Amino acid sequence: MNNDEKIEILKKIDRYIRGKLNQEEIDKLWMIFLQHPETYKWFETELHLQSLIKKGKNPFVEPENSTEQPDEPRKASNIRSIRTWIMAAAASVLLVMGLQFFSMSEEESINRWAISSIDHSELMGADILRSDDEDAAELDVLMNQALSAAYEEEFEEAIETFNLLLEQESSGLKNARIKLNLGIIHYNLMDYDQAKQHFQSVLESDEIDSNIEEKAWWFLGNAQLNLQELSEAREAVFNAYSMDGRFQNPALALLKKLDVRLGYIPPDELE
Secondary structure, eight states: OOHHHHHHHHHHHHHHHTTOOOHHHHHHHHHHHHHOGGGGGGOOHHHHHHHHHHHTOOTTSOOTTSOOOOHHHHHHHHHHHHHHHHHHHHHHHHHHHHHHHHHHHHHHHHHTTSOSOOOGGGOOOSGGGOOSOHHHHHHHHHHHHHHHHHHTTOHHHHHHHHHHHHHHOOSSHHHHHHHHHHHHHHHHTTOHHHHHHHHHHHHTOSSOOHHHHHHHHHHHHHHHHHTTOHHHHHHHHHHHHHTTSTTHHHHHHHHHHHHHHTTSSOGGGOO
């Protein structure tokens, strides 16, 4: 939308507030609001009407010091004004409801871009981390027990065990695996904020291999997408794409959608 179009919309809003638009023009203005929700911020009719309703005032009744009219014409004029006022209030309420529905629909469509769940095969066990150290071996067994609980969808038990392991594994590759597992479980429970925190924590780990890093970036981007953090999601997805791994193709497809949504590229340039 260029500046001339914005100015034209502002003029129409001003005319609408002053009652200068006909029904066809009003309908077209509503379509603009629905197509461009940001223009609703310019639309002050709802606030104006609600304020007057609370005060019990009718904005279309002439003030008391206006020129006197005969009783019957004045009564007819007031009835028409009240009817117009009620219709305008009802129209404004419908507009708000329509915009809320549009906003919810837009949010739902963006959420559908994210993966619905993370496959259990992405969970990571401790079998390749075996050690002659007895304490380490016990932790490996405990980690695989938590993994088994997650596979059986006993998520509370799995989360509790993985959190217990985190207290004993403060750093290292095993610690990154535990955090990744917690992120996956929380994601599948639709607790996207907790999932995001765990994936970010994985990426802050001292030791992390490329496989875990790629997973963490990709899953982090999807969690942020579900949280409507589009710019952050775009950055995480781009990092996953840049690693040239098995998530590169889905990452590229999602990047194109995000670039259009964020206005980085116009829709007509999307291949």
